[in-house]
Amino acid sequence: MPNIEPYQYPRGKKAPKFLDITNVVCFFDIVGFTKKTTNQEMKKVIKKIEDDMEELLWEDFNWNERKKRNDLILIPTGDGYGIGFHPSINNDRILSTITDLYKRLVDDDVFKIRMGIAKGPNIRHIDWNEIVNLFGYGINLASRVVNLAAPNQILMHSDYADELLKIKKNPDLHKINEPMQIKHGDAIIVYNYYRVGEFGVSIR
Numbered sequence: 001m002p003n004i005e006p007y008q009y010p011r012g013k014k015a016p017k018f019l020d021i022t023n024v025v026c027f028f029d030i031v032g033f034t035k036k037t038t039n040q041e042m043k044k045v046i047k048k049i050e051d052d053m054e055e056l057l058w059e060d061f062n063w064n065e066r067k068k069r070n071d072l073i074l075i076p077t078g079d080g081y082g083i084g085f086h087p088s089i090n091n092d093r094i095l096s097t098i099t100d101l102y103k104r105l106v107d108d109d110v111f112k113i114r115m116g117i118a119k120g121p122n123i124r125h126i127d128w129n130e131i132v133n134l135f136g137y138g139i140n141l142a143s144r145v146v147n148l149a150a151p152n153q154i155l156m157h158s159d160y161a162d163e164l165l166k167i168k169k170n171p172d173l174h175k176i177n178e179p180m181q182i183k184h185g186d187a188i189i190v191y192n193y194y195r196v197g198e199f200g201v202s203i204r
Helices: 039-060 091-106 137-148 158-167
Strands: 017-030 072-076 080-085 113-126 132-135 154-157 173-181 187-193
Touching (some): 039 080, 039 091, 091 113, 113 137, 132 137
Parallel strands (some): 113 154
Antiparallel strands (some): 017 113, 072 080, 173 187
16 A cells, blocks of 8 residues: 555544555446435435345445455445446456346336446545545546446446457447547547347447
C-alpha cells in the first residue's frame, strides 16, 4: 500500500486507506426509475434489485486483499449499482457475472435496465464510514458508458473490449464504429455486448 502524506483529521476519526488498482467496473441503472413517483413504488424496485443481487453476488461481496477468493465492491447509485470487480477475477467470470445479473433483472420483464462496462485505473478507498469504495478514471469512464446505453442494452468501452478480443474471439462483442459523444465534448468508441435471444439488445 502506498505511503499517504497525512493531514489533520477530526478527533476520533481514522485516516482513510487508499490502494491503487486497475480493475473492471460495471454500472447499471433502471430506465425510468425517477418516474416511480411514490416511495412505495421505488422501494419495490430497489428490493427486487437487491434480492437478485444477493442471490447471485452475496458470496463474493466483501472485498478483502488477504482473501484468495474473488470479491466485489458494490456501490449504490440511487437508481442502480456500480460493481467493481477485484483485479484477480478473470474475464470469463466477469462477463458471466454481468450476463447472469442482466438476465435476472430483465428476463421477468419487471423493468428495463442499461449497463456500461469499462476497465481502468481506480483507487480502492476505505471511506469515513469504514466502507470499501472506489473512485478514479476507470469508474468515471464506466459511468459515461452506461449513460450512452439504450434500454436493455449493454455497452463496453473499446479499451476493455479490444483487450478481450486480443485474448480470444468473442462473437458477442459488436463494435460501434462511430465515436459516441460523452461529457466535456470528448468521444469514445464502444462495443455493443449481446447474444441474440439470451442477453442484451442491438440498438445501433
